[in-house]
Amino acid sequence: MNSPDSSHAAGPQGFWRKYVFSLDHKVIGRQYLDLSLVAVTTGMILSWLMRLHLGWPALSIPGLGAIAPEATGGIITPEYYLSLMTMHGTIMVFFVLTTAPFAGLGNFILPIQIGAEDMAFPRFNMMSFWVTFVAFIVLVSAFFVPEGPPLSGWTAYAPLSAVGKDAGPGQGWGQTLWVISIGIFCIAQLLGSLNFIATTLDLRTKGMSLARMPFSTWAWFITSIIGLIAFSVLLPACVLLLLDRVAGTSFFIPAGLVISDRLQPHAGGSPLLWQHLFWFFGHPEVYIAILPGFGIVSHILPAVTRKPLLGPRVLIACMIAIAFLSYTVWGHHMFMSGMNPFSATVFSVPTLIITIPAAITTLLWIGTLYGARMRYNTAALFCLGFISVFVSGGISGFFLAQPAIDSYLHGTYFVVGHFHFVMGVASMFGIFAGVYFWFPKMFGRMMNETLGKWHFILTFIGVYCIFMPMHWLGLAGNVRRYSAFTDDYMKGSIPLHRFITVAALFTGAAQLIFFYNLFRSRFRGEIAPANPWQATSLEWTTSSPPPHDNFGGHHPVVYHGPNEYGVAGKDGDYIMQNSPEPEPVAAAS
Amino acid sequence: MKSPASPAQTGVWVGIAAITMSFAAYSSALVVRQGASPDWVHFTLPPILFFNTLVVVASSVTLFMARARTGTTAARPGSGAAVIDAPHLTWLYVTIFLGFLFLAGQIMAWRNLAGQGLTLASSPSSSFFYLLTAMHGLHLLGGLTGILYVVYRVRRSNAVRAVRAYNAASLYWHFMTVLWLYLFAMLATRI
Numbered sequence: 001m002n003s004p005d006s007s008h009a010a011g012p013q014g015f016w017r018k019y020v021f022s023l024d025h026k027v028i029g030r031q032y033l034d035l036s037l038v039a040v041t042t043g044m045i046l047s048w049l050m051r052l053h054l055g056w057p058a059l060s061i062p063g064l065g066a067i068a069p070e071a072t073g074g075i076i077t078p079e080y081y082l083s084l085m086t087m088h089g090t091i092m093v094f095f096v097l098t099t100a101p102f103a104g105l106g107n108f109i110l111p112i113q114i115g116a117e118d119m120a121f122p123r124f125n126m127m128s129f130w131v132t133f134v135a136f137i138v139l140v141s142a143f144f145v146p147e148g149p150p151l152s153g154w155t156a157y158a159p160l161s162a163v164g165k166d167a168g169p170g171q172g173w174g175q176t177l178w179v180i181s182i183g184i185f186c187i188a189q190l191l192g193s194l195n196f197i198a199t200t201l202d203l204r205t206k207g208m209s210l211a212r213m214p215f216s217t218w219a220w221f222i223t224s225i226i227g228l229i230a231f232s233v234l235l236p237a238c239v240l241l242l243l244d245r246v247a248g249t250s251f252f253i254p255a256g257l258v259i260s261d262r263l264q265p266h267a268g269g270s271p272l273l274w275q276h277l278f279w280f281f282g283h284p285e286v287y288i289a290i291l292p293g294f295g296i297v298s299h300i301l302p303a304v305t306r307k308p309l310l311g312p313r314v315l316i317a318c319m320i321a322i323a324f325l326s327y328t329v330w331g332h333h334m335f336m337s338g339m340n341p342f343s344a345t346v347f348s349v350p351t352l353i354i355t356i357p358a359a360i361t362t363l364l365w366i367g368t369l370y371g372a373r374m375r376y377n378t379a380a381l382f383c384l385g386f387i388s389v390f391v392s393g394g395i396s397g398f399f400l401a402q403p404a405i406d407s408y409l410h411g412t413y414f415v416v417g418h419f420h421f422v423m424g425v426a427s428m429f430g431i432f433a434g435v436y437f438w439f440p441k442m443f444g445r446m447m448n449e450t451l452g453k454w455h456f457i458l459t460f461i462g463v464y465c466i467f468m469p470m471h472w473l474g475l476a477g478n479v480r481r482y483s484a485f486t487d488d489y490m491k492g493s494i495p496l497h498r499f500i501t502v503a504a505l506f507t508g509a510a511q512l513i514f515f516y517n518l519f520r521s522r523f524r525g526e527i528a529p530a531n532p533w534q535a536t537s538l539e540w541t542t543s544s545p546p547p548h549d550n551f552g553g554h555h556p557v558v559y560h561g562p563n564e565y566g567v568a569g570k571d572g573d574y575i576m577q578n579s580p581e582p583e584p585v586a587a588a589s
Numbered sequence: 590m591k592s593p594a595s596p597a598q599t600g601v602w603v604g605i606a607a608i609t610m611s612f613a614a615y616s617s618a619l620v621v622r623q624g625a626s627p628d629w630v631h632f633t634l635p636p637i638l639f640f641n642t643l644v645v646v647a648s649s650v651t652l653f654m655a656r657a658r659t660g661t662t663a664a665r666p667g668s669g670a671a672v673i674d675a676p677h678l679t680w681l682y683v684t685i686f687l688g689f690l691f692l693a694g695q696i697m698a699w700r701n702l703a704g705q706g707l708t709l710a711s712s713p714s715s716s717f718f719y720l721l722t723a724m725h726g727l728h729l730l731g732g733l734t735g736i737l738y739v740v741y742r743v744r745r746s747n748a749v750r751a752v753r754a755y756n757a758a759s760l761y762w763h764f765m766t767v768l769w770l771y772l773f774a775m776l777a778t779r780i
Contacts, residue, residue, distance in 0.1 A: 120596035120599070120600065121596065193607075194600055194604060194607065195600075197603045198596045198600045198603060199596070201599050203596065228606065228610075229607075229610050231607075232607040232608070232610040232611045233610055233614040236611050236614040236618070237614065237618075239720070239724075243716070243720070247709050247710055249709060249710050249713070249716045250628075250710075250716075251618065251622060251713070251716070254626075255626060255628070267626070267628050268622075268625060268627070268713065269622065269625065269626075269713075270621055270625035272621075273618060273622060273625070277614060280614075
């Protein structure tokens with residue numbers, strides 16, 4: 001209803017203002033996506049190094065010794081393995097799973113979907129991206145400091161993360177850079193979330209009531225609220241940890257702690273305090289990664305099934321319920337931490353309850369598929385893949401939610417398989433679906449469908465080959481975080497680990513198809529029409545790519561919800577949100 | 590003084606929610622840390638804190654007076670959006686002065702504490718004292734920047750944007766006062 005801070009009738013022309021320090025949400029969205037592309041490539045290479053070492057512990061990886069002095073002769077030491085694991089997790093969780101589906105796709109699409117010219121605070125928006133960029137540079141610089149990156153995992157448990165370089169290689173400068181990077185990242189995310197919330201509340205165009213918002217916008221809106229609360233707790237946690245490291249305070253370091261034969265000069269801190277603060281952020285973070293995927297799948301499914309999404313209001317209610325419940329379950333990461341066993345029960349109950357809205361959502365998607373005349377394009381396939389891996393990963397969550405079973409499985413590969421499926425791969429499939437679906441809008445060109453389908457099939461088979469066996473390894477008692485399995489008991493797991501390694505290399509290689517498709521289509525793809533998918537929401541009413549102010553100087557007026565599919569509209573079996581035609585009376589089918 | 594949905598106002602409300610969560614995290618950390626082990630040192634808070642509290646409350650009052658004396662009229666009849674027609678800056682300058690006086694007073698409190706041999710690392714209680722006052726001070730500095738921006742906006746134009754900036758900055762400033770009252774009460778009872 002209001003125009004944002006500055007007038008956007010004509011875009012800036014200079015190179016710096018147009019492409020680098022741009023205030024345009026579309027440019028910033030693409031910047032986020034480009035950053036996460038760099039991050040995901042880095043994170044994937046790190047996982048390959050870990051997988052190679054797990055399969056062939058004595059293998060000397062050519063060239064690694066030259067890049068990383070910690071891995072003498074290219075052979076990964078146990079400590080360097082932990083460094084790789086830490087950096088892989090941190091980069092993937094923060095700079096891929098948070099950055100791409102929420103900050104990247106959300107930035108580009110959300111303002112257009114609600115009929116706004118830009119975000120509410122374009123300058124904050126630019127700042128959020130560049131602050132995120134700085135956070136990434138700070139994190140990656142940990143590779144280049146003496147003793148290399150930290151080894152305390154993406155969760156940075158205290159006191160290991162708090163005591164400094166006595167705790168091992170990478171726990172000096174590397175860990176300090178890690179804390180600073182994550183603190184900076186929190187600031188960027190807080191600015192970003194604030195912007196998303198204000199934009200959604202205040203800049204909706206005429207007729208765009210909350211009930212008429214597309215599901216993806218709903219998901220980004222809810223995600224931004226979760227992010228706002230979660231990151232404003234992680235930031236203080238990082239400040240406390242940094243003070244313990246550099247200022248000699250004792251928030252997390254207990255009294256009488258001896259590390260590397262040295263009594264640490266700290267007293268009385270509580271390591272559990274770090275875990276509580278971290279997981280109060282950490283569990284909602286899982287939903288920050290996955291909820292945009294919920295929104296993307298719910299947005300794309302009606303367009304590819306040509307049916308309205310089943311139970312649209314129930315879906316939104318479920319997403320809100322998940323957001324609320326996500327703040328009550330953090331303790332399920334801490335069943336084995338030594339906290340009061342009664343607390344474990346208290347955290348177990350909401351953990352089981354949160355599966356209810358998640359299961360309802362899944363049933364709504366499957367119900368929407370029932371009787372559909374499906375258009376099997378790449379975006380549709382990734383939506384189906386999303387549902388599949390989300391269910392596979394979700395079901396293993398039932399087991400882990402129970403303290404008694406978790407006490408056996410917690411330290412094993414079962415957990416690795418679980419969270420990679422449900423958080424990692426499902427979110428990635430949501431990102432892929434979104435990219436294939438919105439690419440024409442972003443770049444004005446279509447992606448190649450044949451390559452897209454090959455990318456999907458190979459990735460889908462690949463991720464099951466990687467993560468399904470991890471569940472079996474975990475059930476067999478194969479511990480996680482170990483760099484090699486050389487004792488007699490664990491030796492039996494090595495053939496399966498080798499299989500997983502080969503699958504990981506293969507799946508990674510399949511992503512080259514995606515990269516090729518992405519770059520080729522950007523310049524050589526077929527020219528995209530305004531609405532290639534016959535979809536209803538506002539982003540498809542404007543040109544591909546949209547003009548600088550999104551709608552060419554006018555404000556769209558909305559008459560319908562986003563779910564008008566399978567009806568007799570004037571253009572076909574759907575009604576655009578801005579079409580003034582009357583509400584449909586009978587279904588086309 | 591009401592204007593229709595203003596992103597600046599919404600932004601400040603959302604920011605308040607985030608800052609509240611941050612200080613809730615610090616507060617629960619304080620409670621947990623105090624109970625974690627017997628190394629919590631109770632000390633007398635520097636008396637200047639009472640004066641600082643008066644100053645920050647007074648700054649809210651002067652901001653309120655500045656706001657009340659600044660006349661506004663509807664930009665377009667019936668639109669609900671307002672513009673400033675009688676800028677009244679004196680009380681605004683007093684508010685800015687009081688803001689800086691508060692910050693100076695907080696630094697005096699730190700010096701007082703350091704004079705007693707209590708540093709950031711010497712005890713968890715002093716750690717939290719320095720940390721919470723520093724964090725509040727940083728946020729208050731942001732509020733001062735906001736009010737300086739309002740002065741610039743009001744002097745430059747009387748437009749709708751000046752009113753929005755004024756409303757948003759006032760809301761934030763009053764929140765800073767309330768936040769300090771909470772922190773002061775917590776520090777006084779816990780330390």
